[in-house]
């Protein structure tokens with residue numbers, strides 16, 4: 001995994017990004033759709049929550065008799081599951097819609113029923129059905145169960161642009177049924193809650209995903225048991241802010257981890273994304289003591305200056321963040337820390353930025369996602385004004401990334417000669433005979449395996465690293 005990644009402008013979400021996600025590795029459709037059934041192509045952008053939702057939507061539509069289509073040029077219905085976390089992410093989706101329309105026209109295909117799902121649907125709603133965008137179906141994150149009916153109507157011509165906009169948050173923790181089981185890099189995604197109550201001032205997520213609503217522990221455990229029954233060994237517990245999980249005052253995230261760890265046959269538990277405020281000592285004690293919980297912690301610090309952290313409403317101080325990191329290193333064996341940094345938040349001075357640089361140096365991140373701040377309409381920070389000049393943001397982004405490279409080189413060099421346990425994920429695409437493996441603490445290594453088996457653990461000696469990847473030899 002890269003030691004650092006850059007983003008053009010983050011406007012919300014911890015551990016979220018706006019990268020288009022390659023077409024999902026979905027399981028074969030069961031039961032198979034009837035011959036001649038209309039086909040649905042789904043393209044996914046954003047975070048792992050969208051990956052999970054897209055798979056659940058595909059399963060829902062499959063049960064409603066629609067067939068999965070792999071080609072946006074021939075599918076009867078094209079759905080795009082979207083991200084609003086950055087302005088850039090939204091523009092990308094809109095230009096993708098235009099591109100798909102043009103490609104179909106040039107290929108002599110009739111127009112597809114075009115749908116926008118997810119955060120953009122929630123944020124923009126009706127606006128997407130206007131003359132300019134001409135989207136037929138707009139369905140928000142809490143309303144996917146309405147899709148089969150809406151799409152059937154749209155196919156029959158009784159829908160029409162502007163007639164199918166279903167958005168708005170539900171009070172209950174309603175979930176579409178879990179997806180057919182599928183692994184992402186060998187790990188099965190299990191969403192444990194929706195939304196977020198924290199309202200960090202730069203973030204649009206609480207407004208697009210709504211307030212935090214938990215999935216019942218029994219439902220989570222059923223999903224995990226189903227993963228194991230289907231041969232899976234690893235789950236990734238997912239949520240906007242998983243460490244804030246709290247079921248009716250009875251069970252918090254530490255308790256949930258303990259219960260999930262008791263599922264027989266499950267080998268590994270990962271989770272995304274943790275909030276530093278909720279990464280309290282008792283939780284870290286559980287993570288450190290439970291061998292099934294992987295010790296790779298993603299805890300976005302976002303900034304090293306207390307003044308800016310307060311303006312971001314992050315609910316922790318720099319000292320508290322550093323204490324959390326130090327405690328994790330004390331009680332969680334082999335722990336690695338990854339995080340997110342935003343530069344150029346409104347009012348960020350050179351002194352504030354220097355504090356961020358010193359935080360990055362002090363923490364020693366394995367992996368850092370770095371972004372420049374950009375405004376999102378509707379997020380509270382808009383009121384603060386976007387007053388850091390673009391070239392200053394750009395320069396600070398370059399500086400923090402250069403520093404992270406330096407930090408990473410030192411961390412990586414110290415690994416050479418060590419022997420790791422790592423789980424085989426898949427054959428490497430470019431190196432014949434090599435496999436991609438991942439350690440429990442989330443480091444990636446390439447090593448030749450004679451007859452690699454996905455999900456099996458191997459001992460691998462680290463021979464070196466190139467840029468941001470390790471390579472080694474199975475021992």
Ligand code: SF4
Nearest residue numbers: 013014196199200203
């Ligand atoms: S904690 Fe919630 S409000 Fe804050 S960045 Fe994460 S998703 Fe956004």
